[in-house]
Amino acid sequence: MLRLPRILALILVSALLAACDTPQPAPKFDEISFRDLPPIRLNVARIDVANEYVMPFKDPNVEHQMPVAPGAAVERWAGDVLQAVGTVGSAVMVIHEAAVIEIKLKTKKGVSGLFHKEQSERYEGRIRASLIVRDADNRQLAAVDAEAARSQTVREDATPNERAVVWYRMTKSLLAEFDTTLRVQANRHLKAHMR
Numbered sequence: 001m002l003r004l005p006r007i008l009a010l011i012l013v014s015a016l017l018a019a020c021d022t023p024q025p026a027p028k029f030d031e032i033s034f035r036d037l038p039p040i041r042l043n044v045a046r047i048d049v050a051n052e053y054v055m056p057f058k059d060p061n062v063e064h065q066m067p068v069a070p071g072a073a074v075e076r077w078a079g080d081v082l083q084a085v086g087t088v089g090s091a092v093m094v095i096h097e098a099a100v101i102e103i104k105l106k107t108k109k110g111v112s113g114l115f116h117k118e119q120s121e122r123y124e125g126r127i128r129a130s131l132i133v134r135d136a137d138n139r140q141l142a143a144v145d146a147e148a149a150r151s152q153t154v155r156e157d158a159t160p161n162e163r164a165v166v167w168y169r170m171t172k173s174l175l176a177e178f179d180t181t182l183r184v185q186a187n188r189h190l191k192a193h194m195r
Helices: 001-020 070-081 110-114 160-189
Strands: 040-042 045-052 082-084 090-106 118-133 142-154
Touching: 040 160, 045 070, 045 082, 070 082, 070 090, 070 118, 070 160, 082 090, 118 160, 142 160
Parallel strands: 040 082, 045 090
Antiparallel strands: 090 118, 118 142
């Protein structure tokens, strides 16, 4: 008679162990680099980067949780792409905004919600920066602005690792758009200061 409770106990323990998922290891992400892009050669002696965007570290912002925050990616872009090839003057890349916010989406509730996996969050990313060229006396000679925006939804059953992949890809696509936009503006308005 004691065998039945033991068998039931073993089944219960097995079921509990099966229900416990082993956490998946965090995904490994390639370093985001822009060294393969054509340089923007500026006729200045030095180039600085001023990241004025301060991450709030609270909802609805999530950029502090991302594998690569957009602000850090813009700084990297400036370091990889902008080149000082002159002897006087300076340029500064000013990062005004580099935010990603999470917006909760409405999902079905009740029994019908149990059988449908819906998009439950939307992430909206935005980068806004200026590139300013100054003379040796620090007077502004020219400036261009560039913006980029992207949004992406995720399903309610997305794992933390799947969200990290979405965020990583969002940063890459934001920077690709930013690069294109800034180059167009530079070719229009900074030609006199480029080599």
